[in-house]
Amino acid sequence: MMTARTRAIETIDLKSPSGDARERGSTADVRQVVESVIADVRERGDEAVREYSKKFDDHAPETFLLSERELDEIVGRVPRQVLDDIRFAQEQVRRMAQRQLDSLADFEMETLAGVLLGQKHVPVQAAGAYVPGGKYPLLASAHMTIITAKVAGVERVAACTPLIQGEVPDATVAAMRLAGADEIYLLGGIQAVAAMAIGTETIAPVNMLAGPGNAFVAEAKRQLFGEVGIDLFAGPTEVLIVADEHADPFVVAVDLLSQAEHGPDSPAVLITTSEQLGRRTIEYIDELLPGMSTRDYAEAAWRDWGTVHVVATLDDAYALADAYAFEHVQILTARPREALEKMHDYGALFLGEGTCVSYGDKVIGTNHVLPTRGAARYTGGLWVGKYLRTVTYQEVVDERSSAMLGELCGRASRVERFEGHARSGDIRAAKYGGAELPWTRHTFER
Structure with missing residues (x-):
């Protein structure tokens, strides 16, 4: 049973x-290693990133950022059929992401005379995409993380992927470029996630991290959550x-x-x-x-x-x-x-x-970035909305409505003993409605 x-x-x-x-x-050993690497990257920046990349991947170039010339050469090595297949898959992801975006509507409504409330969906300004390598390269993760961010309107997408057995993963890098990544780094592991989240001398920090990875990558995202946003906790x-x-x-x-x-x-x-x-x-x-x-x-x-x-x-x-x-x-x-x-x-x-x-x-x-370990009970997977912040705004342009709300705010705030809040309401009730201010001699001319 x-x-x-x-x-x-x-x-x-x-x-x-x-x-x-x-x-x-995540085991205690994994947590300890990740915590140590993040702290070191926070303290020493690029120097620490280069040392860990050398230690874990035997890769320590002068710069991890691929130039346009290098990207051209890498994409040029990828067979035409592979590129065509990547483009097809990416178009499917793009169409789905665009339809998701189209389903989200900004709005503004008037709840009382001259009281305007609105909602906007605003993309994060910078996102980091981690595309894993390891034994089996997951180049499709480039489609899921980078394209979705770009459709959402993210201005800057920095993407990292490691070498695989000392070799550049040509197809993965091609997928990252075709997806629209603004910066592509040959960098993997904890050091890549930490560099994107914290920032170094050569890698500007991002506001959100997305993408799957091994236990160390997943734990790094968990420890950095709060300092940056993440797509979800992956297992x-x-x-x-x-x-x-x-x-x-x-x-x-x-x-x-x-x-x-x-x-x-x-x-x-x-x-x-x-x-x-x-x-x-x-x-x-x-x-x-x-x-x-x-x-x-x-x-x-x-x-x-x-x-x-x-x-x-x-x-x-x-x-x-x-x-x-x-x-x-x-x-x-x-x-x-x-x-x-x-x-x-x-x-x-x-x-x-x-x-x-x-x-x-x-x-x-x-999107194939999905919740694991029972997280599907409270969240869905990666989608356009993960890269958007749903923000609100409010404006009161009718003086009578402001005066009425001011009186109500004063009463509600004093029930909670927030005198400062109450006074913000009081002055509008006084300025726009003629109410008295018992806590000051200041008066408003009508």
């Missing part, structure tokens, strides 16, 4: 995770599939493994109403894993974090999926759109066999 947030759900567990959930969080990639007896177990197996390959701590969960489908899916996974080129990650993830639940009804499946609140939830049922009404807590839904989480990761246009 597994307890959802709403009710207990009876399950048959064909496979349970064997890993320790505590190991998937290992998660996938959950809800399937009924109509689903193809081979497709289910392939789609689970497609996300398990992100890392050895990436959970892959199947919730199904069909025990037969659950067992067949496990068999297919066992057959497929030995031949996967990413077996070193996918096998460990499935072994330690793979889970298969059998439940009685699809309503139970949706409720149990909500309890997980995973970033990626794929619906492989006879009526997949039913999940739009039945489910609440997820980062993104992928409806029906014709789509898959990998489409969202790479090419379809929705």
Whole structure:
């Protein structure tokens, strides 16, 4: 039995995770290393950044910023088909982001005579985009972080990505440039995140950080949150599939493994109403894993974090999926759109066999920076709105309304013992409405 947030759900567990959930969080060692590096970058700026880049990536050039000439050379090395594919994917992301922006409206309304209240969506002035490298470069993260910021109207986007095994990641850099980054740095890890957030002699600070990364990058963003904004607190990639007896177990197996390959701590969960489908899916996974080129990650993830639940009804499946609140939830049922009404807590839904989480990761246009570790219970993923500050303004141009509000403000403020607040209201009640000011001899001529 597994307890959802709403009710207990009876399950048959064909496979349970064997890993320790505590190991998937930020460890004390990671927190200590990150804190030390951030403090050093804060104290010594570029010198510290260069030393850590040399230590962790064996990369310490005179400048990490790529020049226009270098960018031209890098993009020129990328095959035409790769560039065409990048442009296609980026256009999908741009169209989605633009539609999101178009759905947001500034407004102004008159609530009383001459009392004007308004709302504006104002982009942050500078954003930092972290595009991870590591064993598998995530160049699609350039689309998600940079394009979304630019569509939102961010004036300056600084983007960082590390070398991969000592080599420039040409396709990633090309994606960053085509996405519209204003500055591109060959710099990774804690030092890159700290440099963008804090600022150094050569890297101006940003107001917001976005993008996925390893445990050290995620912890750096967590520690810097407040000093700068961040997109969200990121953890290992998660996938959950809800399937009924109509689903193809081979497709289910392939789609689970497609996300398990992100890392050895990436959970892959199947919730199904069909025990037969659950067992067949496990068999297919066992057959497929030995031949996967990413077996070193996918096998460990499935072994330690793979889970298969059998439940009685699809309503139970949706409720149990909500309890997980995973970033990626794929619906492989006879009526997949039913999940739009039945489910609440997820980062993104992928409806029906014709789509898959990998489409969202790479090419379809929705943003792949999504909440993990249960954060889908209270937040969505990265979107245009994350780069916007919703601000308000107010103006009172009618003297009678100002006088009335002044009297009300005076009374309300004194209930709370805020005499200074009350007096700000009093003087407007006096100046515009002729009220007396018992706390001063000052008078206003009418």
